[in-house]
Amino acid sequence: MTGPALDPKSFGKVGVLLGGRSAEREVSIMSGTGVLQALRSRGIDAHPFDPATQPLAELEAARFDRAFIALHGRFGEDGTIQGVLETLRVPYTGSGVQASSIAIDKLITKRLWAAEEIPTPAWRELHAHTDFGQVVAELGDALIVKPVREGSTIGITKVTSHDRNELAAAHEAALAYDDVVIAEELIRGRELTCAILGSGVAARALPLVEIRAPGANYDYQSKYFSDETQYLCPAPVEDWLARDVQQLCLRAYNLLGAGGWGRIDVMLHQDARGDKPYLLELNTSPGMTSHSLVPMAARAEGIDYADLVLEILSQASLGVRA
Ligand SMILES: Nc1ncnc2c1ncn2[C@@H]1O[C@H](COP(=O)(O)OP(=O)(O)O)[C@@H](O)[C@H]1O
Ligand SMILES: [Mg+2]
Structure with missing residues (x-):
């Protein structure tokens, strides 16, 4: 530290x-x-x-x-x-009352980010009366359906077909966890995560972590229990791109008024024009197991687990952050 x-x-x-x-x-x-x-x-x-x-x-x-x-x-x-x-x-x-309650809700988070031109995958809210054909027409036929207030990939389904029944089934599965469900455009590409320590102007991004899950299927099981998922830290992306993603994540973090520490999940879309990051969500109380991503990012900067815990604890506070 x-x-x-x-x-x-x-x-x-x-x-x-x-x-x-x-x-x-x-x-x-x-x-x-x-x-x-x-x-x-x-x-x-x-x-x-x-x-x-x-x-x-x-x-x-x-x-x-x-x-x-x-x-x-x-x-x-x-x-x-x-x-x-x-x-x-x-x-x-970590974050105060307001930022915590905003960030737990992926839909509110996306609305705030989109309003400030922070890239996040295109989305639609799903309801009982939703015309799923219309959703596919608007977002494409590769979608991720998720409850807006759950974590650890719980209740999330990847839908990659024109079959409306599949989308309806994914909606149903997500409804088991939350009454608000969104379908998001599936971003095909590499998955990154950006850990952040501190608040406001003093907030800093740690080295990015790249997550490579078997079959690009980063589900609950592989997240916590699989030996096959690979984590690369610092993520092997070009320096300028890493810096861009880190700056974007810091802006997105401060925009929500987050503080103390956090972690933003990012998908990197790749096409002929280059790489474009899309922010998925802000975790205001990320995993802190020995295998977790924030400790991994800290380690890449020479901060061991106990020092990281102390740094986070030393910033404990009351009231408005940032
Ligand atoms: N729009 C998307 N495109 C591609 N992959 C996604 C998308 N949304 C989620 N994922 C995948 O699902 C995982 C979990 O989604 P996320 O939005 O971070 O929710 P949570 O981690 O709270 O369950 C991500 O880490 C990523 O692997
Ligand atoms: Mg996540």
Whole structure:
């Protein structure tokens, strides 16, 4: 980490929020356990807290000086727990209430980005009365259907046929997770992700990671459990392109008012005219398992896992970020 070594006592009593009630509970337990061990390895007085199994009264009674949010998805990454911590006046890691609640919603995020000319794949909202033929006519017949407020590729289907029934089935599958569902134009190309540390003008992008999944099928299974998925960091793209993507991601991050840390998922469309990045989403509480992408990007910059955890924790705050 840059800067002088931090005194572990200066952090006081730290709560590591992990588990939670979202579909990503399992991943969050892995993230939170890693964070907890890292903090303890550096002499910090850190304690786990699982909002799914412990009453909030215990969170208040614990009198934490700071909270590290290692929750993912709803009730952890969506502004709700951030609101609880604001109310209890416990400084916490990552984005505040507003940016968290915006970023959890891929549709709102895309609307804001599109309005500021940040490239994001073309999309349509799907409803019970939607004319799927029209959607295919507008977006093409290679689509990704996704619930707007889920993570870890849960409820996402790739549809690559003219068959409207397939699109209807994908819509149905996504509806199991959210009542708002979008179809996005499928971007064929390389997949990148950009980790960001800090807030506002001090925010900085870490080296990009390229994800190469077997059969270009980056699903829940390969994301967390497959040995076949390859991660390349720094991503083997040209320097100017990496810098462009990083600048774009920083702008997209600041535009949503995000702070502390985050990670933006990007697809790189490639055709005869060159490469064009399309931003998919901002994760305001990204995975922090030992295999996760933000720790990988940090490592490429010489920041080890425990230093990364400390850097994120040292920025814990209340109120408006950035
Ligand atoms: N429009 C798209 N074009 C190509 N691939 C996509 C598109 N949207 C999503 N994907 C693939 O699905 C994965 C998950 O999508 P994403 O929007 O990041 O949702 P989440 O990570 O919250 O499940 C991405 O990492 C990417 O591999
Ligand atoms: Mg994603």
